[in-house]
Amino acid sequence: MVPLTHYLALSFLLFVLGVVGVLARRNLLTVLMSIELMLNAVNLNLVAFSRQLGDLGGQIFTVFVIAVAAGEAAIGLAILISLYRLKGSVNLDEASEMKG
């Protein structure tokens, strides 16, 4: 029986690693992967609370989060392909038209 606090500590560590990945990397591909890491952290949290409370709702929500993650990956990677066609690179710093 794993205490809830262990799940919370691990999933929040995973979430913070995702945040650091989004902030620190310049490659759009790795930024999208870091967003997937954050979504995984949220899933872990939902499942841990579902186990703790004996309520299936958390697992149902995780199913929906996984569906949203799949859609987000598809759209994000399609945007990445368009960006690559436009710029010849997936470096985020080169997409700076709206910087003013």
Place this chain on the structure above:
Amino acid sequence: MTPALIFFWILGAVVVIGAVGVIVMRQPVHSALFLLLSFVAVAGLFVLAHAEFLAAVQILVYAGGIMVLFLFTIMLVNIRRQAREPFLHRQAAVAILFGLAFYAVVGGLLVGEAKKLAALGAAGAADPGKLATVSIAGATVAGNSQAVGWALYRDYFLPFEVASVFLLVAMIGAVVLGKRTMEKVD
């Protein structure tokens, strides 16, 4: 240390190693493989938390679908050029400091509150067997997949349908964005 706790921290270490690998690897392909490691370990954690159905979904959707999507995209973009550029942003040091502070403050709060909650009573967790049994029309059936399916199609039917519409919209959007002729529109 119960066996569950030992397995939990072994899998947790694998998850964290995978996540750190995603951030520090220069080549996107290596990042993607570390991400795969992290996904598989999270599936193991789902099994530990009595979410067997979600563990299978995690493997199928993340490790199967999303990873293939990432790897195909990596093949489509020119990585050779990327390899010569600095892979970390200028703000990387600030980002890491921010991450540490964020973890210390919010993580400390979370764990403190959870400890308070556990000390308050309720004597720990509910019975995990409740996640695997559901009573349908008086008869009790067992199995996490069946319980999730029953809850999904009975109590969460509208969100389920909305999710399927969402996936359709995402698919059409991805096709439109990926079409080559869109370059000439503007």
